[in-house]
Amino acid sequence: MTHSDAESAAPEIGRPVVFRSGTVLTMDDAGTVLTGADVLVVDDRIAAVGPGLDVPEGTQEIDARGGIVLPGMIDTHRHMWQTAMRGYGADWTLTQYFVWNYLEHGRKFRPQDIAAGNRLSALESLEAGVTTTVDWSHNLHSTDHAEAAIEALRSVPGRFVLAYGNIQAGPWEWTADPAVRALLERLRDAKDDLLGVQLAFDVTGDPSFPEKAAFEVARELGLPVTTHAGVWGATNDDGIRLMHEHGFMTPETTYVHAATLTRDSYQRIAATGGSISVATESECSAGQGHAPTAQVLQYGIPVSLSMDTSVWWSGDMFSAMRATLNADRMAEHMDAHLQGETVTHLRLRAQKVVEWATRGGAHALGRSDVGSLEAGKKADVVLIKNDDSPVSFPLLNPYGHVVFQAQRGDVHTVLVDGRVVKHAHKLVGVDLAAVRREVESTVEHLRSELGEEAWVAGMNPDLPSTEVLDNPYQYTDYKSDATHAGGEDRVLGR
Numbered sequence: 001m002t003h004s005d006a007e008s009a010a011p012e013i014g015r016p017v018v019f020r021s022g023t024v025l026t027m028d029d030a031g032t033v034l035t036g037a038d039v040l041v042v043d044d045r046i047a048a049v050g051p052g053l054d055v056p057e058g059t060q061e062i063d064a065r066g067g068i069v070l071p072g073m074i075d076t077h078r079h080m081w082q083t084a085m086r087g088y089g090a091d092w093t094l095t096q097y098f099v100w101n102y103l104e105h106g107r108k109f110r111p112q113d114i115a116a117g118n119r120l121s122a123l124e125s126l127e128a129g130v131t132t133t134v135d136w137s138h139n140l141h142s143t144d145h146a147e148a149a150i151e152a153l154r155s156v157p158g159r160f161v162l163a164y165g166n167i168q169a170g171p172w173e174w175t176a177d178p179a180v181r182a183l184l185e186r187l188r189d190a191k192d193d194l195l196g197v198q199l200a201f202d203v204t205g206d207p208s209f210p211e212k213a214a215f216e217v218a219r220e221l222g223l224p225v226t227t228h229a230g231v232w233g234a235t236n237d238d239g240i241r242l243m244h245e246h247g248f249m250t251p252e253t254t255y256v257h258a259a260t261l262t263r264d265s266y267q268r269i270a271a272t273g274g275s276i277s278v279a280t281e282s283e284c285s286a287g288q289g290h291a292p293t294a295q296v297l298q299y300g301i302p303v304s305l306s307m308d309t310s311v312w313w314s315g316d317m318f319s320a321m322r323a324t325l326n327a328d329r330m331a332e333h334m335d336a337h338l339q340g341e342t343v344t345h346l347r348l349r350a351q352k353v354v355e356w357a358t359r360g361g362a363h364a365l366g367r368s369d370v371g372s373l374e375a376g377k378k379a380d381v382v383l384i385k386n387d388d389s390p391v392s393f394p395l396l397n398p399y400g401h402v403v404f405q406a407q408r409g410d411v412h413t414v415l416v417d418g419r420v421v422k423h424a425h426k427l428v429g430v431d432l433a434a435v436r437r438e439v440e441s442t443v444e445h446l447r448s449e450l451g452e453e454a455w456v457a458g459m460n461p462d463l464p465s466t467e468v469l470d471n472p473y474q475y476t477d478y479k480s481d482a483t484h485a486g487g488e489d490r491v492l493g494r
C-alpha cells in the first residue's frame, strides 16, 4: 500500500491506531509538550505516548508530521437542540432569545425536532474535535422529548452528558414527575461511559427558594447540577447565596457564565469547589456580563469553556479559546487605560485556554480519565493537521497555533473512546444527507407553526436608531444627502 492509500483509508474499528511523529500537547499536570512523538491507542485507551513507539502488529498508522496531537476538547454547556435553527439569532440580545426560547419557537419543538437539533449538534462537535459535549437540554417538555434527545446522542459516536431541563415548567415541578425521575435513574444506573447525566436549571433568587426541591432531587439521585448563574437581568448573587446557605454548592456543580456576580459569590464558588463554564462568544454579544476570566484567576476557580448555542454562535472550541483570550486581553488593556497605565505582560496565555478547553472540561465533569494524553486514559484524541494550508507552518508555538492559527477545518482525525470518528478531514460513516433532511423537516415545521411574518421578524430584531453626530470637518452636502436617503426610516428604527 502506498503512503497516500494509507492516508485515505479510514482506520478500521477495533485495530490499534498510532499517531506518528507529531507535536503532542499532552495536557498532563506538568504541561508536557513532545515534538516528533507518537500516541498509541489500543482498544479504548491510550497505551503509550513518546517517540518511536513499538506498536502491536496490525496497528494502523496516522502520519502526524507537521501536525498537533491534543486531547479531545470538551464543551460543558451547549443547548444542542437549538442547532436545528443554526444561525437564526445572529443579531439577538438575550431579550430576543428569551422571547424565542420561552414563548415562540421553543414551545413548538416536538420530540423529533429535539432529536434533529441534537444529532446535528453532536456531529458538529465531533467534526470540530469536541469529543465530549454537555447537552444543556432545557426544552424537554415531556419524557418523549427526553427519549428523543437520548436517541439522537446515542446515534452519534461521541461522548455526551445529558443535562436534563425543562424551561416550560418550574424545576421543582418537573423534577417531581415520577416519569422524569425514572428516566434519570435509568440513565444514571446505565453507567454509560459515553452518556452521562446531570440536572440543568436556574435559580432565580426568589427568597422562598422554590428550586430547593429540585436540588433535593439531584442530591437524592446523586446527580450534579449545572446552572446559569450571574446572568445580567436574570440570575445574580441571591441565587448563589441561597444555594450556599442550603448546602447545595458542591464540587460537582457547574456555574455557567457566572458573569455579573460580586466577590462574595466568587468566594462561595471557590470555597465549595465547583467550576465555572465560560462561554465567551456568548457573553460578548448576548449581554450576560463580561466573561469572568479575571475573577477565576483571582479566586482560583476551576474553569471550562463552552459554546452555549449554535442558534447564535459557532459550535467549535477554537472560537471559544480565541474569544476568551481576546475578551480577557481587551478587558485587561481597558482597565489599565482607565488608570492611565499600560499592560506590558498579559495575564492570560494561550496555554491556559487550551487547558480550559481540554482538562478543564474533564475536571468540571469529574472525569479524571479524559482531558489529557497519558497512558491509561481514555482515547479521546484530536489531530490538527492540514498540509494543504499555508497556515499549517511554521509550527513554532503549538499552544498559540491551536488558539490563533488553527480552525475546525484543520481537524484531520478525531478518536472517541478509541474509535476513529473523523479521518482525513471527513466524518467516518455518517449519512449527512439524512441528517439534513431531518433538520429541514424541523425547520419547515417551525416556520409554518410561527407563520412567515413572525419567522422573519424573529430573525431581524428592530434596529435602534443611531444619531449621526455633527462633524465640523464635513460640509453640509453629506448630511442633507443622508437625511434624504433614509433619515426618516432610521428614526422609525427600521
Ligand SMILES: [Zn+2]
Pocket (backbone or CB within 6 Å): 077, 079, 136, 228, 256, 308
Ligand atoms: Zn446557556
